Amino acid sequence: MSTALTLDQLPVREELRGKSPYGAPQLDVPVRLNTNENPYPLPEPLVARIAERVAEAARGLNRYPDRDAVELRxxxxxxxxxxxxxxxxFEQVWAANGSNEVLQQxxxxFGGPGRTALGFEPSYSMHSLIARGTNTGWISGPRREDFTIDVEAAREAVAEHRPDVVFITSPNNPTGTAVDRETVLALHDAAQAVKPTMVVVDEAYVEFSHGASLLPLLEGRPHLVVSRTMSKAFGAAGLRxxxxxxxxAVVDALQLVRLPYHLSAVNQATALAALEHTDTLLGYVDRLKAERDRVVQELRALGLDVTDSDANFVQFGRFDGPGGQHAVWQRLLDHGVLVRDNGVPGRLRVSTGTPEENTAFLEAVREVVGSTPDTDPERPGGEDRQKDKEQKV
Incomplete structure (x- = not known):
């Protein structure tokens, strides 16, 4: 009788030992606000159009799809x-199964054995995970206390480590902070001064931003890349x-590593249908931006420290009492609300949901904050709340 092996008993690469796969908890609770999904289902006219396009594609599923996805690009x-x-x-655009596959390609x-990538953490954790999966060395660059990028310290990190790829996430996940064009230009120029370096601006949440896209910076900068996704603003997380x-030339390079026929005919058809309904879908984005701003305002009214957000989520805290932010995460879950603990000390992240979901979240926060010990005078409102508690006692 054979004995099942454990992961540690398999001959996996050494850098994978002891690691955990990426993923947020998938729990059956009334309010799920932990994965930055668009909470609005696709409108029925779009669902019908997807069905039409997919039916058309299905008639040719005996053949491989358009290998280069020309119509979609x-x-x-x-x-x-x-x-x-x-x-x-068209020649400047490349598409794949989710922005994660784009980043992997x-x-x-441009990475791989003997090469390194640099990112400014806390940031999107898949950057470092994909680096590890491609055997690319990972370097964690500096951020300030307010989670913005310290340009001078970042320049020094680039000069010291001489990375082959630099990641800049704007708006940043999990903090929600956007990066201004001057910072991107400064880091791009610093990187190119060392050696030819790919600079990747991850704009997964840019449609939710108060500011403009960094796309215009592509002009005259062949080592700059701007990545996007249809998961967030288009409400198509399930599409990938x-x-x-x-x-x-960058697109040409990616075609050297992409798998043959990597985008299915069904995926291409679904994405094309969604692009026909861009105006409707961006209307949902406007609703979410308004709700995000309401959540920010009400959390601050509760005395919480909230990071400025240009995304469809909000980072809030600080929770420095017993158990830290994870204890607060659990208390919110006990109230039927699931948010994200990204491991940022004292902070949690909440996705923007429907008005009803956001109201349920805020009501849960009021209950939890009122029952959470907080003696940290550095936390906005913390000292006053502690005095109030002492007076009540």
């Missing part, structure tokens, strides 16, 4: 040109469609 280029403030040609082409804009 053309429509994505049109969308970027219309909304990004900069003309983008970038590191397969990511894309990027860059110099055509």
């Amino acid at each position: 053309t429509e994505l280029a049109r969308y970027l040109t219309r909304t990004g403030g900069h003309p983008v040609a 970038l590191l397969q082409a 469609l990511g894309y990027l804009a860059a110099d055509p």
Whole structure:
């Protein structure tokens, strides 16, 4: 009788031993606000259009799909040109199964053994995970206490480590902070001064931003890449469609590492249908931005420290009492609300949901904050709340 092996008994690569896969808890609770999904289902006219396009694609499933996704990349280029403030040609666009595969292909082409990637943490944890998966060395760059990038310290890190790839996430996940164009330009120029370096601006949440896209910075900068996703603003997390804009030579490089026929005909058809309904879907984005701003305002009214957000989520805290932020995460879960503990000390992240979901979250926070010990005078409102508790006693 055979004995089942454990993961540690398998001959996996050493850098994978003891690691955990990426993933947020998937729990059956009334209010799930932990994965930055768009809470609005796709409108029925779009669902019908998807059915039409997929039915058409299904008639040809005995054949491989368009290997280069020409029609889809053309429509994505049109969308970027219309909304990004900069003309983008089909040859500059590449698409894959979610932005994670786009990022993986970038590191397969420009990272790998003997090469390194640098990111500014806390940031999107998949950057470092994909680096590890592609055997690319990972370097954690500095951020200030307010989670913005310290440009001078970042320049020094680039000069010291000489990375092959630099990741800049704007708006940043999990903090929600956007990066201004001057910072991106400074880091891009610092990197190129050392050696030819790919600089990847991850704009997964840019449609929710108060500011403009960094797409115009592509002009004259062949080592700059802007990556996007249809998971967030398009409300299509289940589609798994990511894309990027860059110099055509970058697209050529990614075709060296992409798997044959990597985008299915069904995925391409579904994405094309969604792009036909861009205006409707961006209308949902406007609703979510308004709700995000309401959540920020009400959390601050409760005396919590809330990071400025340009995304469809909000980072809030600080929770420095017994158990830290994870204890507060559990108390919120006990109230039927699931948020995200990203491991940022004293902070949690909440996705923007429907008005009803956001109200339920805020009511849970009021209950939890009122029962959470807090003697930290550095936390906004913490000292006053502690005095109030002492007076009541």
